[in-house]
Amino acid sequence: MTDYNIKIENVVASTKLADEFDLTKIEAEFEGAEYNKQKFPGLVYRVSEPKAAFLVFTSGKVVCTGAKNVADVHTVISNMAKKLNEIGIKTIKEPEITVQNIVASADLHAVLNLNAIAIGLGLENIEYEPEQFPGLVYRIDKPKVVVLIFSSGKLVVTGGKTPENCAEGVEVVKQQLDSMGLL
Amino acid sequence: RLRKWQRRIRVSNATERNLAFALSELDRMASALGLPRTVRETAAVVYRKAVDKNLIRGRSIEGVAAAALYAACRQCSVPRTLDEIGEVSRVSRKEIGRTYRFISRELSLKLMPTSPIDYVPRFCSGLNLKGEVQSKGVEILRQASEKELTSGRGPTGVAAAAIYIASILCGERRTQREVADVAGVTEVTIRNRYKELAEELDIEIIL
DNA sequence: GCTTTAAAAAGTAAGTT
């Protein structure tokens, strides 16, 4: 029916795996790990299956990004803890994982007139500068998310903490455009 | 009391000094871009409003001045691109764009995106094209916006493509390279836009 | 504010072939 083809493209989460990390040791033991303290305080480590990227800090805190769904986030963080254990680094048993941001794409299946939408949604609520970026930026309060609206009818929803937030954001945009007869 | 009085004078001096600097900056940039007096005055008004609302905090005077000038050009329908403003400012185009969005929101300027039509007079004169070509270009752009061919596209690219087509239809052909240079876009962009316009508006281009 | 990560949207740009 209302197929908006909502697809989660990226999930960002944070957690704490230990009280402290020796990033230099991890860099030496983990293949492909990058750590340049002057460049960035965190160690960068990429994994595949599921694909994801980690930012590991000396405080024991970790940022996981690039996962395609929330379940994968738990999987890759669990795998990461195991690898650390194999290297002789103790990790916290059941780390509290917090999803910080979800990026999703969707499709309204309709060609849109962004100028009309800019007026309809109110110039004070949107940002549309085609000279700099082809998408119209719409910040929503209800689910606190930001939706990028393109003339092709495709959308990008970001800023949400749950997949539901993203779906709500798409619904809000869809209904608003509908009520203004712009869809 | 005397100390407070002196402090006020000091603050006042600093404020006036900063305003004077900002206004001289606006004048310098406006002159470099050959902008009319009305635009400079509009930019000065925007800048003063920004000062009155304390929007300068944490921002450079040059950045706010450049953003005010960019906004003024749009308000006066004689737009300059962020790249053009950036060329006469010491502030990066990214910073100007960011500051523009900020003051635009805080001062509720409520400006619609620049219309490609507003670039036609300047681009045409830069190509030594007369009124007939301009009119034809504007006509093409009117049809283009009606057929949703401008949403999400860069205004300068669409304007350049329309002028390119108009110059051919009027027998005053300019090359894509020439149009691209005055419009500040690449030939590839003009090619993509003009093909789209020609096809959707059923215009036959005989090269 | 910046630095680093990932990912999508669509337009524009730049370098190769």
Added chain:
DNA sequence: AACTTACTTTAAAAAGC
């Protein structure tokens, strides 16, 4: 002219400048 690569925008966390 095609391809490829890359940059524009959005959000969010991490530690430090």
